[in-house]
Structure formats: structure tokens, C-alpha cells
Amino acid sequence: MRWGTLSGYGALVGAVRALECSPSAFQAALPQNASVNFAYQVKANETFQVPAGDLGYPTSPTGLPSLCAVSIQVQSLGNSTYGFGLYLPDNWNGRFLAMGNGGLLGGVNWLDMAPGSRYGFATMSTDTGHNATNANGTWAKDPNAVENWGHLAMHGSVVTGKIATAAYYEEDISYNYYSGCSTGGRQGLKEAQEYPEDFDGILAGAPAWWTSHLQPWTVKIALYNLPETADYHIPPALFPAIGDEVIKQCDPQDGLTDSIISNPLGCNFRPEELLCSANVTNATTAGCLTAPQISTLYNIYTDSIGENQTFLFPHLYPGSEAQWVLLSGSEPNPLGPNYVKYLLGLGDDWNFYDFDEDVQRLADKLQPGNATVDFDISAFHNKGGKLLHYHGMADGLIPTGSSNYFYNHVESTLTPQGIDLDSWYRFFFVPGMQHCSGTPTTMNAPWYFAGANQAAALGNTVYGVPGFRDEKHDALLAMMAWVENGTAPDTIIATKYKNDTTQAEVLRQRPLCMYPKEAKYKGTGDVDAAESWECKSLY
Numbered sequence: 001m002r003w004g005t006l007s008g009y010g011a012l013v014g015a016v017r018a019l020e021c022s023p024s025a026f027q028a029a030l031p032q033n034a035s036v037n038f039a040y041q042v043k044a045n046e047t048f049q050v051p052a053g054d055l056g057y058p059t060s061p062t063g064l065p066s067l068c069a070v071s072i073q074v075q076s077l078g079n080s081t082y083g084f085g086l087y088l089p090d091n092w093n094g095r096f097l098a099m100g101n102g103g104l105l106g107g108v109n110w111l112d113m114a115p116g117s118r119y120g121f122a123t124m125s126t127d128t129g130h131n132a133t134n135a136n137g138t139w140a141k142d143p144n145a146v147e148n149w150g151h152l153a154m155h156g157s158v159v160t161g162k163i164a165t166a167a168y169y170e171e172d173i174s175y176n177y178y179s180g181c182s183t184g185g186r187q188g189l190k191e192a193q194e195y196p197e198d199f200d201g202i203l204a205g206a207p208a209w210w211t212s213h214l215q216p217w218t219v220k221i222a223l224y225n226l227p228e229t230a231d232y233h234i235p236p237a238l239f240p241a242i243g244d245e246v247i248k249q250c251d252p253q254d255g256l257t258d259s260i261i262s263n264p265l266g267c268n269f270r271p272e273e274l275l276c277s278a279n280v281t282n283a284t285t286a287g288c289l290t291a292p293q294i295s296t297l298y299n300i301y302t303d304s305i306g307e308n309q310t311f312l313f314p315h316l317y318p319g320s321e322a323q324w325v326l327l328s329g330s331e332p333n334p335l336g337p338n339y340v341k342y343l344l345g346l347g348d349d350w351n352f353y354d355f356d357e358d359v360q361r362l363a364d365k366l367q368p369g370n371a372t373v374d375f376d377i378s379a380f381h382n383k384g385g386k387l388l389h390y391h392g393m394a395d396g397l398i399p400t401g402s403s404n405y406f407y408n409h410v411e412s413t414l415t416p417q418g419i420d421l422d423s424w425y426r427f428f429f430v431p432g433m434q435h436c437s438g439t440p441t442t443m444n445a446p447w448y449f450a451g452a453n454q455a456a457a458l459g460n461t462v463y464g465v466p467g468f469r470d471e472k473h474d475a476l477l478a479m480m481a482w483v484e485n486g487t488a489p490d491t492i493i494a495t496k497y498k499n500d501t502t503q504a505e506v507l508r509q510r511p512l513c514m515y516p517k518e519a520k521y522k523g524t525g526d527v528d529a530a531e532s533w534e535c536k537s538l539y
């Protein structure tokens with residue numbers, strides 16, 4: 001038995017009892033289907049060394065608080081297993097926080113667990129049942145591994161992780177939270193839908209919720225710009241010129257010229273302004289586009305439509321150009337082809353140039369890993385859960401429109417059931433934010449609010465919102481205030497530091513507004529101060 005002080009955020013002041021931080025102590029507390037890989041104490045300010053060969057998340061977190069680091073393996077379908085990691089800080093705040101994963105990466109996301117442990121949360125991350133980089137999808141040849149990735153590993157890791165946490169502290173967990181972005185956003189929404197008892201509050205960013213359409217679209221959008229020898233191919237060297245023209249046209253259209261595109265959907269963008277004049281011999285060096293390249297731009301900014309006018313997937317928003325990684329290179333991002341080859345089972349030899357709508361039909365039929373999230377998430381509402389969802393408007397990896405599409409369809413599904421969303425599910429656009437974090441240097445939009453993965457983007461020892469550790473600026477604290485005190489967040493103030501590395505001075509702050517409201521400048525006051533803005537309904 002060990003004693004430590006309890007002084008985390010909102011926690012009781014006193015002492016906390018804990019088991020020994022040893023494999024045998026945890027093993028004794030776990031059901032038979034779980035076995036301990038390791039458990040050892042990490043001292044304050046030490047580095048946790050990620051186990052060698054952890055392919056998905058190799059980066060080791062530094063500057064940790066004093067905590068017990070645990071790795072546990074759980075038996076799943078057939079012979080398959082999944083693993084998860086736990087950080088159990090000495091200064092526990094009584095709460096459990098699960099973090100999400102990214103892409104098809106297999107591994108425990110130790111790096112993203114670290115910020116939560118600095119608040120005092122017991123933090124957990126699952127490896128989703130495989131050990132792999134995004135470039136290698138062969139793990140998905142095993143259907144059990146696909147089911148683990150889709151939903152079983154997160155749920156089972158949460159259930160088992162809670163047992164280990166409560167046993168270690170010899171005390172019940174007071175509240176259970178989740179924070180994830182991208183695949184992590186999908187995992188959060190999937191938990192809300194299928195395992196509503198797991199969490200009290202879920203923070204879901206840029207969710208890859210429509211996996212069965214997102215991954216085929218990842219191949220389709222790449223093909224708009226391939227092969228590189230085609231006359232319609234736009235070389236990445238021209239993306240900045242396109243981004244500049246988009247800002248030139250779309251920034252003033254939102255009512256304030258501030259370099260941030262706040263209403264990309266309302267922008268009537270005219271690509272022809274980028275056409276090369278007759279005397280240009282090299283479009284790339286001249287920074288202009290040929291007529292065939294202009295057609296490619298139209299494809300990029302148009303929804304993906306299938307046979308019989310079926311809506312397949314939303315387009316990338318204008319303003320996402322600085323993150324057009326899916327349109328760079330000589331082949332699609334491996335997430336697309338790996339999904340088709342291994343999760344849809346078309347095999348190693350499938351050539352992405354053979355992509356056609358049959359691929360989409362197959363994905364709709366198979367729904368690998370049951371990964372796509374249903375619109376009926378009423379069970380999470382019925383048990384009193386709170387859901388906070390956000391998406392950057394300059395996201396170049398997962399089209400921003402897939403988030404409002406989800407929100408709108410949940411509303412259409414639940415309103416007839418008599419369920420009003422505002423009391424438990426709120427969605428926030430983040431103007432100028434890229435995929436989960438960051439902003440183009442040409443926009444410098446406020447994007448930081450301690451969302452999932454964001455702390456690591458500022459620095460290895462960051463947590464919360466430096467300088468603004470309160471529920472108005474920190475989405476995780478806002479979620480806690482909502483769950484524990486019933487204070488629902490109308491706005492979250494996002495921050496852009498002058499220098500993200502030092503976080504010493506603020507460049508800009510601005511409120512993020514609850515959809516479908518939008519932040520509007522009041523007309524007077526410093527445009528870079530949050531109080532000069534208000535959330536207005538456009539409808």
C-alpha cells in the first residue's frame with residue numbers, strides 16, 4: 001500500500017491510497033482475459049520510454065508527473081488480442097480519460113496520454129489491436145483484427161482500464177471522459193453510439209466517422225490530380241498560389257478582411273482568376289493555372305457524387321490548400337489503397353488506377369469493422385452523456401463538411417424522437433484550423449483550445465491552454481464543467497500564440513461558436529480580442 005497526495009483539478013484535498021505499481025498487483029485485480037505486460041513507476045519529470053518497435057506511436061513523452069505506467073493485453077475474438085496503456089498519476093483527480101488514435105495506426109498513443117496525466121487524470125489509450133504504421137495495412141487481412149480496430153478494442157480497453165484504475169487507487173472513478181481527433185473522433189462517436197455507458201463526456205474532433213466513404217474518397221480525390229504527367233495535374237508547387245487566391249476572394253466575403261476564411265461554404269470562389277495569360281510558357285513558375293488544371297480545381301471543390309446522383313462524400317473546403325497532402329505525390333495516401341486492399345479484401349495487387357464505384361458499393365456492403373457511426377446516438381443522450389464535437393475549416397485530410405453532415409443527420413434522426421440536441425450535443429466549427437491542430441501561416445487563425453492531439457503540437461510538456469487554464473478556453477475543462485456542473489459551453493475561446501513553441505504571448509483569440517451560429521465581429525474593438533466578437537445565428 002502506498003500513499004500520495006491528491007491535488008488535481010477539482011479534486012478532494014487529502015491522501016490517496018494505491019496498490020503497488022507492479023505487474024503482480026495489477027494482475028490480481030484483473031479478469032482472466034487480461035494479462036499485464038508491464039507496470040512500473042515513472043518519476044516526476046522523467047521520460048517514459050515507449051517500448052522498442054512500437055510502430056504506430058514511437059515518440060516518448062518527456063517531463064511526466066510522477067505516475068505508474070501500465071501495459072495490459074486483452075483476449076479478443078479468436079486468437080486475437082489488443083493492448084492498452086495506462087498512466088496513473090500519484091496526484092489523481094479521481095477521473096478517467098481515454099485518448100483516441102489516428103489513421104489506421106496501430107499502437108498505444110502514449111504521447112497523447114501525457115497531457116491528461118498532467119491535469120491529474122488516469123489516462124488510457126488502446127493500440128486498436130495491431131502494431132503498424134499507416135503505410136502498412138496487411139494486419140487487416142485478419143477479420144478479427146478489423147473488428148478490434150473498428151470498435152472492440154476501444155470498448156474493451158475502456159472497460160478493463162477502468163477496472164485497473166479503480167483497483168489501483170482503491171476507489172471508484174468519479175467521472176469518465178474521452179478525447180480524440182480524426183480516427184480518435186470516430187472512436188469517440190462510435191463509443192457514444194454503441195457503448196453509451198463507457199463515458200460521461202466525449203470530445204470528438206474532425207471525426208473519420210464515415211469510414212466506408214472517407215477511404216474510397218481518399219483514392220478518388222488523388223485520382224483527380226493523377227497521373228503527374230497529365231495536362232490537368234496541378235503540381236504541389238502551385239498550391240500556395242491557389243491558397244492565396246482563395247484567401248483573396250473568400251476572406252472579404254465573410255464580412256471582415258482578417259486573413260481568416262470564416263465562411264468557406266458561403267464563398268463563391270471563381271478559379272478562373274488563376275488562369276494563365278497567353279504569353280506564359282511555364283504555369284508553375286508563373287504561379288497560374290492552365291484550363292485543364294482549372295477543371296481539376298472544380299473537381300476538388302465539388303462534392304463526390306455517384307451513380308443516380310447519390311451523394312458520396314463532401315468536398316474539401318476552400319481554405320484547405322495548405323494541407324493538400326492527399327493531392328500531392330505520385331499515388332494516393334496509403335490510407336485509401338490500404339482500406340481497399342485489406343479491409344475490403346481486394347488484395348495486395350489491387351491497383352488504385354482501377355478504382356471505380358464498385359469499390360464504394362463493396363464498402364457499403366461490407367462495412368469493415370462496423371466502423372462507420374450511425375446517426376442514432378440517442379442511447380448516449382438517454383443515459384445523460386455530453387458530446388462536444390469540433391472540426392477545423394482548413395482541414396485538408398477529412399473534409400470539414402462531413403462533420404456538419406453528421407450533426408445535421410443526427411438532428412434529423414433524433415428530432416422526431418423528441419430529442420433536442422442543444423442540451424447534450426454541441427458542434428463547433430474552427431475557422432482556419434487544419435486537421436485537428438495548426439493553421440496555415442497565411443491565416444494565423446486561433447486554433448488552440450486543448451483539443452485532442454493539440455498539446456503535443458505545441459510542445460512535449462504542454463497541457464491545457466498555457467496562460468488560460470479555465471473552462472472558457474480549454475475544451476476539456478469545458479466538458480468537465482458541462483458534465484459535472486451542468487454548465488453547457490456556448491462558446492470556446494480559441495488561442496493563437498505569437499510563438500507556438502514558447503506560448504509566451506497571444507497573437508489572437510476568438511470565440512468558436514456552437515453550430516449553426518457563427519462568430520461575427522462586433523464592429524468595434526480589437527479584432528484580435530475575443531470580447532470583440534459575438535456568436536450570431538445566420539438562420
Ligand SMILES: *[C@@H]1O[C@H](CO)[C@@H](O)[C@H](O)[C@H]1NC(C)=O
Pocket residue numbers: 045063
Ligand atoms: C525537468 O527536466 C529538465 C531537463 O531534463 C530540466 O531542464 C527541468 O528543470 C526539469 N524540471 C523540473 C520541474 O524538475
Ligand SMILES: *[C@@H]1O[C@H](CO)[C@@H](O)[C@H](O)[C@H]1NC(C)=O
Pocket residue numbers: 051052053054055131
Ligand atoms: C511491433 O512490431 C515490431 C516490428 O515487427 C516489433 O519489433 C515490436 O515488438 C512489435 N511491438 C508490439 C507491441 O507488438
Ligand SMILES: *[C@@H]1O[C@H](CO)[C@@H](O)[C@H](O)[C@H]1NC(C)=O
Pocket residue numbers: 078079
Ligand atoms: C488459434 O491458433 C491456433 C494455434 O496457432 C490455431 O490452430 C487455431 O486455428 C487458431 N484459431 C483461430 C480461431 O484463429
Ligand SMILES: *[C@@H]1O[C@H](CO)[C@@H](O)[C@H](O)[C@H]1NC(C)=O
Pocket residue numbers: 132136137138139
Ligand atoms: C507489414 O506488416 C506485416 C505484419 O503485419 C509485416 O509482416 C511486414 O513485414 C510489414 N511490411 C513492411 C513493408 O514493413
Ligand SMILES: *[C@@H]1O[C@H](CO)[C@@H](O)[C@H](O)[C@H]1NC(C)=O
Pocket residue numbers: 031032033034074075155156157159160
Ligand atoms: C473479460 O472477462 C470478464 C469476465 O468473464 C467479462 O465480464 C469481460 O466482459 C471480459 N472483457 C473483455 C474486454 O472481453
Ligand SMILES: *[C@@H]1O[C@H](CO)[C@@H](O)[C@H](O)[C@H]1NC(C)=O
Pocket residue numbers: 277278279280
Ligand atoms: C503577359 O501578358 C500580361 C497580360 O496579358 C501582361 O500583363 C504581362 O506583362 C505579359 N508578360 C510578359 C513577360 O510579356
Ligand SMILES: *[C@@H]1O[C@H](CO)[C@@H](O)[C@H](O)[C@H]1NC(C)=O
Pocket residue numbers: 282283284285
Ligand atoms: C516549369 O518550371 C518548373 C519549376 O521550375 C519545372 O520543374 C518544370 O519542369 C517546368 N515545366 C516545363 C514544362 O518546362
Ligand SMILES: *[C@@H]1O[C@H](CO)[C@@H](O)[C@H](O)[C@H]1NC(C)=O
Pocket residue numbers: 307308310
Ligand atoms: C441506379 O439506378 C438504376 C436504375 O434504377 C439501378 O439499377 C441501380 O442499382 C442504381 N444504382 C445505385 C447505386 O443506386
Ligand SMILES: *[C@@H]1O[C@H](CO)[C@@H](O)[C@H](O)[C@H]1NC(C)=O
Pocket residue numbers: 370374
Ligand atoms: C454494428 O453496429 C450496429 C449499429 O450500427 C449494431 O447494432 C451492431 O450490434 C454492431 N455489430 C457489432 C458486431 O458490434
Ligand SMILES: *[C@@H]1O[C@H](CO)[C@@H](O)[C@H](O)[C@H]1NC(C)=O
Pocket residue numbers: 010471477480481482484485
Ligand atoms: C463546478 O463549480 C464549482 C463551483 O463554482 C467549481 O469550484 C468547480 O471547479 C466546478 N467543477 C468543474 C469540473 O468545472
Ligand SMILES: *[C@@H]1O[C@H](CO)[C@@H](O)[C@H](O)[C@H]1NC(C)=O
Pocket residue numbers: 499500501502
Ligand atoms: C519561437 O521560440 C523559439 C524558442 O525560443 C525560437 O527558437 C524560435 O525561433 C521562435 N520562432 C519564431 C518564429 O520566432
